[in-house]
């Protein structure tokens with residue numbers, strides 16, 4: 001951070017970038033020149049490893065045809081890529097699988113989670129969660145005859161205690177997609193377990209952005225997408241984590257043939273495969289899945305703790321610049337200032353959010369807007385610099 005509390009300068013940003021251990025990672029991403037990309041929390045930038053990987057998959061398809069499923073490792077990809085993502089979640093191998101969208105994985109996981117707590121009738125859902133999470137929870141509630149209550153995160157711990165032994169599942173997002181607030185996964189997981197319930201975390205805005213410790217915390221289920229901080233590309237498949245202690249009793253509703261113990265035996269009834277393979281559903285989108293796999297290469301030589309440290313440094317600097325230059329212009333920093341409560345984005349509130357973001361895009365500064373008045377700026381430490389943060393705030397000041 002800047003040494004004094006005075007208005008941060010561009011020279012401060014340059015100094016911070018000069019001592020940034022991740023500065024060299026930016027070359028692994030194909031960012032257009034003249035663009036400051038602060039929307040990697042919606043769609044990660046293109047890793048340079050991806051085009052070749054997609055080209056190679058197309059070659060395999062063209063030359064190997066159907067044998068690509070075995071000879072090129074397509075069949076094993078959901079578990080193989082799942083294990084690589086699992087490494088970013090603090091999950092031992094054999095608990096994470098990739099395929100389908102986050103929405104599909106949410107439906108599958110939430111239903112399976114509720115089935116683990118048969119007899120309990122209440123599901124608590126994060127009221128500030130992404131719409132798809134809340135829509136799907138409501139649908140699962142109708143399907144299983146459960147009461148689904150949307151609860152603000154600020155009141156969730158109390159609601160968990162009050163619901164007690166009727167509580168089946170707590171489903172919440174690790175990071176609030178609007179405010180960028182990071183929630184206390186350890187505390188909520190423990191509270192849910194104390195009530196005898198299971199937890200399902202949506203880590204779309206956390207996976208690849210900060211270290212997670214699913215196994216150590218005893219998290220039951222988690223889902224997340226491949227296209228934000230993992231940079232797997234538009235429509236990259238999502239992942240599902242199922243803690244190994246639930247594999248015996250895991251009973252997913254989407255019993256597709258890929259999760260069958262003998263997928264090619266065409267037996268009359270469904271018999272789940274052992275382990276995390278049972279959480280597969282149908283034929284995965286191989287082109288996207290292998291693009292995601294290539295995107296993960298960067299994490300082979302980068303420590304997530306360093307990515308987190310860089311992200312906090314970037315968001316600290318962006319907030320300091322915003323405090324110094326924007327507070328008199330009607331902006332309010334919505335994202336919590338405490339590191340332990342901050343994800344990897346900064347959200348500003350302003351009544352003219354939409355018009356400001358449009359003007360910013362005209363200057364090559366890309367973030368996004370969440371209605372009615374929130375401007376979101378995502379900071380992926382692998383390719384965003386402190387100079388980007390400084391220049392973005394200067395541009396916001398200019399257009400406001």
Ligand SMILES: Cc1ncc(COP(=O)(O)O)c(C=O)c1O
Nearest residue numbers: 101102103130132177202204225
């Ligand atoms: C927290 C969260 N969950 C889920 C989703 C989207 O789900 P899907 O990948 O099915 O579109 C998003 C999309 O931005 C999200 O932010």
